[in-house]
Amino acid sequence: MHLIPDRGFQHPHPSEITPRDLALNRRQWLAAAGATALALPAAGTAGAQVARPGKLAALPGARSAVPGASTIEKLTAHGDATSYNNFYEFGTDKSDPARNAHTLKTRPWTVAIEGEVRKPGSFDIDTLLKMAPMEERIYRLRCVEGWSMVIPWVGWSLAELIKRVEPTGNARFVQFVTLADRAQMPGLRSSVLDWPYVEGLRMDEAMHPLTMLAFGMYGEVMPNQNGAPVRLVVPWKYGFKSGKSLVKIRFVEKQPKTSWEVSAPEEYGFYSNVNPKVDHPRWSQATERRIGDGGGLFAKRLATQMFNGYEPQVGQLYAGMDLKKFY
Ligand code: MTE
Numbered sequence: 001m002h003l004i005p006d007r008g009f010q011h012p013h014p015s016e017i018t019p020r021d022l023a024l025n026r027r028q029w030l031a032a033a034g035a036t037a038l039a040l041p042a043a044g045t046a047g048a049q050v051a052r053p054g055k056l057a058a059l060p061g062a063r064s065a066v067p068g069a070s071t072i073e074k075l076t077a078h079g080d081a082t083s084y085n086n087f088y089e090f091g092t093d094k095s096d097p098a099r100n101a102h103t104l105k106t107r108p109w110t111v112a113i114e115g116e117v118r119k120p121g122s123f124d125i126d127t128l129l130k131m132a133p134m135e136e137r138i139y140r141l142r143c144v145e146g147w148s149m150v151i152p153w154v155g156w157s158l159a160e161l162i163k164r165v166e167p168t169g170n171a172r173f174v175q176f177v178t179l180a181d182r183a184q185m186p187g188l189r190s191s192v193l194d195w196p197y198v199e200g201l202r203m204d205e206a207m208h209p210l211t212m213l214a215f216g217m218y219g220e221v222m223p224n225q226n227g228a229p230v231r232l233v234v235p236w237k238y239g240f241k242s243g244k245s246l247v248k249i250r251f252v253e254k255q256p257k258t259s260w261e262v263s264a265p266e267e268y269g270f271y272s273n274v275n276p277k278v279d280h281p282r283w284s285q286a287t288e289r290r291i292g293d294g295g296g297l298f299a300k301r302l303a304t305q306m307f308n309g310y311e312p313q314v315g316q317l318y319a320g321m322d323l324k325k326f327y
Pocket of ligand 1: 081085086087144178179225227239240242243245
């Protein structure tokens, strides 16, 4: 199975759209950011930056102090971010996850920690939620298919969890395993991918403060179709590195296999850093279409940035590496 190049946005059903004004425009955001900065001068303690859509339980997060964690671009409308998804366990069509993911049971839920750690074990999701203070981070998400969104995630740096489980000296990579339960996930009946959906990071990538365990978005708990109850968000890599509905985090010595690599190794490498200079074998990666910027094949496209614009924060992780080889 292959991911497909972006052929233009099919607008969601009107009932799925929330009012456009939920997405703050740049000027409103700057005003809000300025106001909270005045009220609470200490970095990282300011209140949330976005209005809640009021669809799910609130999950507030304080504005993050992590460098690069708050872009000032216009947010993607909540209705678009929750109706145009990739979550193959619920079907391969962009509208399938929103339609089918209501069968996902997010409680009880545990995340197992395995492998090269001094403190392996299993965390109940409600314990994990309280492990570190919730932060709101506005990240660009660039899909390998050529579209992107700007989403206010709620969660905290994966490094917080990694430090607590004390990796051994043998832990060089981290593998992320997501839920594969046929009873809840109709997409598993198809063999589009080798289930469960697995992904991986190098240890230093996993420890980078921008790498996030996200429990919510837009000030609310994670919608099922976006990867409830907890997913990864790695903003400088193509979206497929950010596994949804995580059940296991495994610390390993050797570079782990990933589902997309197994499915098409020439197309999806382990690193998968956003890189406008390395084309996908079947399409260019030089530009992207921001979801919500108007539909159709002829919509205005933006230039894709190296590392999705996070080069100042993550570029040094790849110093000396040939990124055409390690794509
Ligand atoms: N995680 C799982 N478990 N299954 C998937 O199919 N798709 C990935 C990623 N995580 C996927 C997944 C891809 S290709 C992308 S682009 C992002 O999720 C999409 O996230 P979003 O739907 O929240 O925008």
